[in-house]
Structures are given as C-alpha cells and as structure tokens.
Amino acid sequence: GENVEQHPSTLSVQEGDSAVIKCTYSDSASNYFPWYKQELGKRPQLIIDIRSNVGEKKDQRIAVTLNKTAKHFSLHITETQPEDSAVYFCAATSDYKLSFGAGTTVTVRA
Amino acid sequence: SAVISQKPSRDICQRGTSLTIQCQVDSQVTMMFWYRQQPGQSLTLIATANQGSEATYESGFVIDKFPISRPNLTFSTLTVSNMSPEDSSIYLCSGGTREGTEAFFGQGTRLTVV
DSSP: OOEEEOOEEEEEEEEOOOOEEEEEEOOTTOOEEEEEEETTTSOEEEEEEEEEEOOOOEEEEEEEEEEEETTTEEEEOOOOGGOEEEEEEEEEEEETTEEEEOEEEEEEOO | OOOEEOOSSEEOOOOTEEEEEEEETTTOEEEEEEEEOOTTSSSEEEEEOTTOOOEOOOOEEEETOOOOEEETEEEEEEOOOOOGGGOEEEEEEEEOOOOOOOEEEEEEEEEEEE
C-alpha cells in the first residue's frame, strides 16, 4: 500500500514568515494529494489539494507543489498568521483510499 | 463541500461493552470510510464501508472487533466491540468519491473506555 512520510513533525515560525511542509509518497499510481488542517479538538478540514496532472496550485496564502518524478509534494503558507497554528496532514490517494502523513504541528509566534 | 454528520460526539464506556457510531453523509458522496485517530497521532484507515456488502478492512483491523454496516448510500455505522482501554481514541467517518477527490470528515467520536 501507499506510504506517506511528512517532515518536519513540528514547525515554529514568526508571524509573517513562511512555512513549508514536505511529504513524500511511495506509490507511483497515486494521483490525488490533499492537505488537511486540524485544530485542537476539531475534525480535519481540507485546505487545498492537487492532482497528478498539475505541478502547482495556489489559493491565497496557501500553495501546493507536486513533483511526480521525485514523488514528493509540499505545502507552502506565506505571511503566516496566528490562526494558521494547527496540525497539518498531507495525504495521497492510492486505489481510492487516502493514506496520511504523520502530521506537522505548526506554531505561529506573534 | 459535503456535509457529514456523526454521532455521538463523545462517550465514556465500560470495558467489555460495545458502542455503535453513526455517520450520515449527503448525496455528493459515494465512498465512505472509517478512521481512528489516537491522541496526538495521524489518521489510520480502519475500513471502507461498502453499500450492501461487507466492509473492506485494512491490515490490523477485523470485522469481529469493528463490524461496519452501510445499508444505503448515505448512512453507515461502526461498532467498537468488546471494548478495552486500548480502544480509547477518536473515531472519524469520512466521505469521498471513487475517483479519490475531496474527502470530508465527520466531527468525530471521542471514545473513552474505563
């Protein structure tokens, strides 16, 4: 099955700086890569996704890049704000099932 | 986005008993899944709930412990059977599509077994 690795496990950034989270996957057949944000005590919320036929996608301060050859994808958050503090999970779809990375705890320091 | 409702939101149960969690999704969803999330950890897929047939379980999860039903397209239940403290966790249902597009989550059931 699919194996997704995510780094770093924790990330502390100054408000206004950028945050980057990186993930790698093992199954070359994976074709859909969503990112979820989970605040404490809440459900995971889909924040952005990318499909295998696209190299980059941007939504306001959030962007995702995908390198299919290297089998890695990244989440970029620019101009970070305190409300960006949360746990972020990357995932990859293989055989219609999502496999999740271990998560990154992002803390934005005011 | 799809609307997914899950209940109960939390429960405290005695060891040896069973708890059934319900999940209702709106009609945009064709696939339904059940996940477990232990405190501070990632999401682990328990099984895919198949409409009108037996669920497809992931390695490490068995039907006797986690029986799942999906009598129609938009409703599924997960039962945690013969519970022990190790079953204390958050259980989440999610809905998605076969094409692997957006998957949305219910609010989760926080289970504590004492």
